[in-house]
Amino acid sequence: MPLRSSLLAVLVAVLWGVNFVVIDLGLGDVPPTLFVALRFLVVLVPAIFLVPRPRARWRDVLLVGTFMSLGQFGLLYTALALGMPAGLASLVLQAQVGLTVLFAAAALREVPTRSQLVGVLVGAAGLVVVGAGRSASTPALAFVVTLAAAASWAVGNVVARRAGRRDQGSTSRDRGSTSRDQGSTPADQGSTSAGRGVPSRPGLDGLSMTVWSALVVPVPMLGLSLALDGPDVVGHALTHLTLAPVLSTLYTAWLASLVGYGIWNTLLARYPASAVVPFTMLVPPVGMLAAWVVLDEVPNAAELLGGVVLLLGVATTTGVLRRRPRHATSARPTSAEPGITPHPPADLGSDPGFGGPEATRARSR
Numbered sequence: 001m002p003l004r005s006s007l008l009a010v011l012v013a014v015l016w017g018v019n020f021v022v023i024d025l026g027l028g029d030v031p032p033t034l035f036v037a038l039r040f041l042v043v044l045v046p047a048i049f050l051v052p053r054p055r056a057r058w059r060d061v062l063l064v065g066t067f068m069s070l071g072q073f074g075l076l077y078t079a080l081a082l083g084m085p086a087g088l089a090s091l092v093l094q095a096q097v098g099l100t101v102l103f104a105a106a107a108l109r110e111v112p113t114r115s116q117l118v119g120v121l122v123g124a125a126g127l128v129v130v131g132a133g134r135s136a137s138t139p140a141l142a143f144v145v146t147l148a149a150a151a152s153w154a155v156g157n158v159v160a161r162r163a164g165r166r167d168q169g170s171t172s173r174d175r176g177s178t179s180r181d182q183g184s185t186p187a188d189q190g191s192t193s194a195g196r197g198v199p200s201r202p203g204l205d206g207l208s209m210t211v212w213s214a215l216v217v218p219v220p221m222l223g224l225s226l227a228l229d230g231p232d233v234v235g236h237a238l239t240h241l242t243l244a245p246v247l248s249t250l251y252t253a254w255l256a257s258l259v260g261y262g263i264w265n266t267l268l269a270r271y272p273a274s275a276v277v278p279f280t281m282l283v284p285p286v287g288m289l290a291a292w293v294v295l296d297e298v299p300n301a302a303e304l305l306g307g308v309v310l311l312l313g314v315a316t317t318t319g320v321l322r323r324r325p326r327h328a329t330s331a332r333p334t335s336a337e338p339g340i341t342p343h344p345p346a347d348l349g350s351d352p353g354f355g356g357p358e359a360t361r362a363r364s365r
Contacts, residue, residue, distance in 0.1 A: 001271050009267055009279040012260045017090060017286025019256040021294050023077060024086040026248025030237045031229045032077035035245065037221035040069060040214040042253035047211045054208040060163035065213030068156030070220060075149035084142035085297045090287025091307045092130065092146045097314045098123040099154035107158050116317050123313025126306045133302020160209075206265030210257060278320045281311060 001009070027035060054061055080089060098120040104110040112120070131143055225234050267276045284307065291297040299307070315321050 001267070001275050005267055005271065006279075008263050009276060010282065012264050012267075013279050013282035014286050015256050015260045016280075017283045018290045019252055020080075020086040020090045020287045021290045022248050022251045022256075024080050024291075024295065026245040026252075027077065027081050028244060029240070029242050030245045031225050031233060032081040033074060033221045033228060034225040034234055034237055035249070036070075036073050036077050037218045037225065038245075038249050039073070039252050039257075040217035040221070042249055043211060043214045043257050044218070047258060048215075051208045051211045054212055056163045056209065060159065061209065061213050062216050063159045064156055064163070064209060065216035066156075067152050067159060069214055070217045071152030072149050072156065073217075074221060074224075075145050075152060079142045079145035079149060082142035082145060083137065083139045084146050085138060085291060085299075086295060087284075087288035087291030087297045088130070088134070088138065088299065088303060089146050090291075091284040091303075091310060092127065092143065093150050093153070094284060094310060094314050095123065095127055095147060095150040096153040096157065097317050099151055100157040101317060103154050103158045104161060108162060115319070119313045119315070119317030121313070122316055123310050126308070126310030126313055129306030129309060130303055131306075133300065133306060135300050135303070206268070207258070207262050210261045277318065278315075281315060281320065284311060 023035075030038070056064075076089065076093065080086060084092075101112050101116050101120055105112055127147075134143060222234075264276075288297075288299060288307070292299075
């Protein structure tokens, strides 16, 4: 990629890495489930009135929102509230890469390559080292809930991957019928697409899925907060919002979600996933460095060792360590279709799973 695009990818990694610390800072005065509801309410309004509806089926949009937004962030915010260090959370959440490979193999019959299996095993070993060697200040429950957040994200990846397959199939059939229908004009086709709510530019797909899938989050999270925390706590939190949760919500919704995913999906629409996705490897180091500087979180030796092993597994699974021809990164994708992930997984081999330009038609930490 050109230097400007590479710098934009680094900027996104920084936004997503700092995001963990920003969430942790805002959780002090607001219950985690209510905080998630506020974040995605800000993601929705006013963006939903400006961004076209994604071309995926409503069922797929709602399922993506359920697992990738509601499940992932509901569990992540809860884990941070339970005492999970923000920097360590940014690392452990990368377990979603290996889990995505396993879930895709089970649900989509996508047989992983040998290097992907090796990467999954190496990443799992790193998680074991991190879990066993975590500091006494990190509760076991918080660690497990963070892993559950990674699993929810991985399920969302597979759902989005399946939706992308279905949409590609329908698009191919539509192209075939259009080529047979000589009476339709480009203008007619454009108006028909607009009438169906299909984004006019491929680069909007990821942002549109990010926004519209957020519809499934605010009401359930608000209801859960009312049930767990009680109306009095929820009412007090909403009427006594301090500056920290307000700024945290604005950062996570506007910078991490809308700006971050907008840039990311644009890059995926212009360049191969193999050139873009490896930049997500910068998210855990940025997150841990930000947590060290802002929150004084210093990982111990076991956490650092396990983190290195985990990232090595992620790099192996995603093909970052695979030797590529010199011209590989200069080739443009044949179909400029961005991914939709809030913390995007990496290119899962020759058939990029969720997060690649062929993955979802539509993310994200």
